[in-house]
Amino acid sequence: EDQVTQSPEALRLQEGESSSLNCSYTVSGLRGLFWYRQDPGKGPEFLFTLYSAGEEKEKERLKATLTKKESFLHITAPKPEDSATYLCAVKTSYDKVIFGPGTSLSVIP
């Protein structure tokens, strides 16, 4: 069965304290892996798409990496405005997009 899991469920960081979020997947054929950010009361906002193992993408303080079984979202020197829920999603060979449960990130000033 296709499955996407994320860890940790919640993460609390001090401003400037770097860390990583994990997304593990078991799917029948990977078309692409997505990272989204969701703020309270809003829809998810697209961050990155990764297509194959070894690929990396960067945007400001965020860097996403991909291996054959998992992806990491590295957050370098986070700021309070980085507080949000980060969602990982996978597009399978059956043309479905499956989301993980998300990691709720809080960055404390």
Add this chain to the structure above:
Amino acid sequence: KAGVTQTPRYLIKTRGQQVTLSCSPISGHRSVSWYQQTPGQGLQFLFEYFSETQRNKGNFPGRFSGRQFSNSRSEMNVSTLELGDSALYLCASSYRGGARDSGANVLTFGAGSRLTVL
């Protein structure tokens, strides 16, 4: 460029009623997907429409249905509402080159419709 528009943003219904939610995709996007988001289950896929045809369906009962119009706007309907249907319903549009385009097209989400069933 206008984003994905969902209406209504908030609504309250009672058990047994039915509800219709609307979604206007980004101009040029012909694929519309619907998701249900709850604290316990996260984002669960409902269905996807492309060129007025349902292309994919999640594991939801038949009370959940949808349709897409020729202008790509989409509606979803939930009949005989249950307490457990309380959720944020999210619509997302994406560019799809054709019915056989299975590329990793980015989903652009609307702000959602918050449904409360009493």
